[in-house]
Amino acid sequence: MTKAFSIGIIADSFRLPFEEAIEKARLSGVDGIQLYATSGRMAPENLSVEQRREIRRRIEDAGLRISALCGDLGGHGFAVASDNAAKIERSQRIIDLAMELGTNIVTTHIGVVPASPSHDRYKIMQEACYSLATYADSLGAYFAVETGPEPATTLKGFLDSLGCKGVAVNLDPANLVMVTGDDPVQAVYTLQDYIVHTHAKDGRMLRQTDPEQIYNFFAEGGIGDLRLDEYFLETPLGNGDVPFPAYLHALHDVGYNGFLTIEREVAARPEQDIRDAVDYLSDLIRR
Numbered sequence: 337m338t339k340a341f342s343i344g345i346i347a348d349s350f351r352l353p354f355e356e357a358i359e360k361a362r363l364s365g366v367d368g369i370q371l372y373a374t375s376g377r378m379a380p381e382n383l384s385v386e387q388r389r390e391i392r393r394r395i396e397d398a399g400l401r402i403s404a405l406c407g408d409l410g411g412h413g414f415a416v417a418s419d420n421a422a423k424i425e426r427s428q429r430i431i432d433l434a435m436e437l438g439t440n441i442v443t444t445h446i447g448v449v450p451a452s453p454s455h456d457r458y459k460i461m462q463e464a465c466y467s468l469a470t471y472a473d474s475l476g477a478y479f480a481v482e483t484g485p486e487p488a489t490t491l492k493g494f495l496d497s498l499g500c501k502g503v504a505v506n507l508d509p510a511n512l513v514m515v516t517g518d519d520p521v522q523a524v525y526t527l528q529d530y531i532v533h534t535h536a537k538d539g540r541m542l543r544q545t546d547p548e549q550i551y552n553f554f555a556e557g558g559i560g561d562l563r564l565d566e567y568f569l570e571t572p573l574g575n576g577d578v579p580f581p582a583y584l585h586a587l588h589d590v591g592y593n594g595f596l597t598i599e600r601e602v603a604a605r606p607e608q609d610i611r612d613a614v615d616y617l618s619d620l621i622r623r
Contacts, residue, residue: 344597413447414464472502484511514568538576
């Protein structure tokens with residue numbers, strides 16, 4: 337396979353301050369990084385014009401690009417109507433920041449899309465995402481929905497219903513494997529018209545359950561007695577059930593040539609796992 341992809345790293349996966357994470361990414365030899373922009377130092381409301389310029393300068397001086405910003409605002413995504421006006425406004429400010437920093441992609445979770453379009457929540461999410469899509473379209477940008485809470489076919493039907501491409505897809509193959517039990521290779525073909533960013537993550541499902549139960553657990557701050565480690569396991573790249581050679585072939589086959597952004601959420605030794613992931617992906621890409 338030719339160099340069809342760029343390799344990125346979610347900077348927060350290093351669990352280091354911004355400047356140190358940038359240096360670690362540079363030394364890893366990757367093409368770019370993804371930054372969280374929802375709270376703390378990187379939130380739009382906490383960054384002056386000069387600070388935004390300085391962040392972009394530091395990243396570019398390290399020979400890196402921003403693959404995307406993470407704009408996931410937590411909770412139930414856009415599934416609660418009373419929350420949506422404030423969340424839409426904040427999301428718009430994050431896409432504004434993304435454009436200033438040199439990327440036109442913001443990844444996010446929108447909540448669990450119901451299987452039936454007649455479900456009350458479907459319309460609530462549809463209205464919010466249409467608003468996000470039209471705003472992103474006006475800037476030549478994308479809000480990229482992360483896969484996992486629902487099968488790829490359900491997500492595609494929802495995106496088709498919006499009638500515009502400003503809300504697209506951040507394809508995370510591990511979420512599909514670990515929670516939904518969906519085939520990430522087939523998901524590439526199902527969602528090919530919408531994929532603008534991907535996460536390189538691996539894992540395996542330990543016990544089948546309703547994905548809505550898992551995502552509600554995250555949304556509500558871990559309320560209840562659900563033990564997530566009984567249901568799925570995130571692993572280093574190549575050690576889980578994501579068939580990466582076939583998955584990358586499918587991405588190449590549909591013409592995707594964007595970022596494979598490494599995400600390592602639970603590692604005891606994140607830097608080593610990230611370096612191993614870079615080597616693993618680089619070897620697959622060279623084949």
